[in-house]
Amino acid sequence: MLVATALVLMMTVPALALFYGGMTRSRSVLNMMMMSYGAFAIGAIVFVLWGWSMGWGGLGNGQLIGNPLELFGLKGVSWHSAADGTGSPYVGVLFQLTFATITAALISGAIADRVKFSSWMVFVPLWLTLCYFPIAHNTWGGGFIYSHLAQQDYAGGTVVHINAGVAGGVLALIIGRRKNWPKEPMKPHNLTLTMLGAGLLWFGWYGFNVGSVVLAGDTAEQSTAQFMSETGFTFMNTTLATCAAMLGWLVVEKLVHGKATSLGAASGIVAGLVAITPACGAVGLAGAIAIGAISGAVCAWAVGLKFKFGLDDSLDVVGVHLVGGLLGTILIGFFSTSVAPGGVDGLFYGGGFSSLLNQTGAALFTVLWTGVFTAIIGYAIKYTIGWRVSEDEEVEGIDYNEHGESAYELAGRGGRMTTSASAPAPSRPSAESLDLEGAK
DSSP states (O other): OHHHHHHHHHIIIIIIHHHHHHHSOGGGHHHHHHHHHHHHHHHHHHIIIIIHHHHHTTTTOOOSSOOTTTTGGGTTOOOSOOTTSOOOHHHHHHHHHHHHHHHHHHHGGGGTTSBOHHHHHHHHHHHIIIIIHHHHHHHTSSOHHHHHOOOOOSSOIIIIIIHHHHHHHHHHHHHOOOTTTTTSOOOOSOHHHHHHHHHHHHHHHHHHHHTTOOOOOSSHHHHHHHHHHHHHHHHHHHHHHHHHHHHHHHHHHHHHHSOOOHHHHHHHHHHHHHHHHHHTTTBOHHHHHHHHHHHHHHHHHHTTHHHHHTOOOTTOHIIIIIHHHHHHHHHHHHHBOTTSTTOOOOGGGTOTTHHHHHHHHHHHHHHHHHHHHHHHHHHHHHTTTOSBOOHHHHHHOHHHHHHSOOSOOOBOTTSOBTTOSSSOOOSSOOHHHHOGGGOO
């Protein structure tokens, strides 16, 4: 569990930071990466203070929200190993902590290039408190949905991906479009970073999915047997679905645009990982491949809808995480099989509509809950401290104006900017000189 926890931590810093950073413009890459790092730092503190209590306090009480004071600051949670040798409860807390922080960080991709870092740092603890912790409580912590629906969510289809996708879409609507979007092309400035980030996300996702095994044996021998079989099963499903999704995305790209791109491969990888997250312990190998292929193809189509609807979802959080999360969660109702560890038979395996209805109900609950509370938080920040940097700061470069830095120093040895041999060197890099999208 320590290894799995470290892998999930790596998914936020640096994997997601690299993945998102490469997809932004060069003048906002540091700000984008800082949003991931900042979300982890403040999210970890909040999780220890009241997040664990809200999510897992009063386990099995059937309520919508856990009590934030019951285990406040991990009061009553032992730090040392249990007498039966099952390990320190702190490891379980840390594992769930990394899930909460990456979920918050995922949202930042929808609002890249235009928000104040201070406003983002105010948003994260509020959103975790009102959205993430209640959904986690209802899905994994014995809350209302857990008690009333036989939902299967192995590692966070509702808790992580639908949650983040809905929040990203709502914030993108509230905050508004980037200046000159969609008229001005806003292409990724460094796809090498994005590909590296996608590879690290894939690697770390084995901690995310495989580490989510819940041992249910009455004896150490039974738990060991479950661990040895179930982890291999979820590991294989995660791998196959991701491969199928990448291929599905590339096929759609090739058919629609005539090119199979590296950005498409990276996005397909993430779409497959998202979709198999809730299903990795519920479906067989054929189901994993099908869910991956469907999610890759559908998400590749869905990301283009933002232009049709005028939604400036900068880095496709809605198209990948919301759509992929919904697909993975709902398709369990079709592909779930009792052959899988803890699985039940879905519609395609003779189980009827029961699983499909439970999965759909859990997904709709998450969409409605998170949509409402994200809107409340988003509008509260908009009309108090404000979300947006000024238009001049956005055009000039959010990295310098928010953080006093630039990701790339383009000055020559003599201090003169390399972009112009005749112009005098400016006191600091201009937005135009930093924007690598125009470089040949």
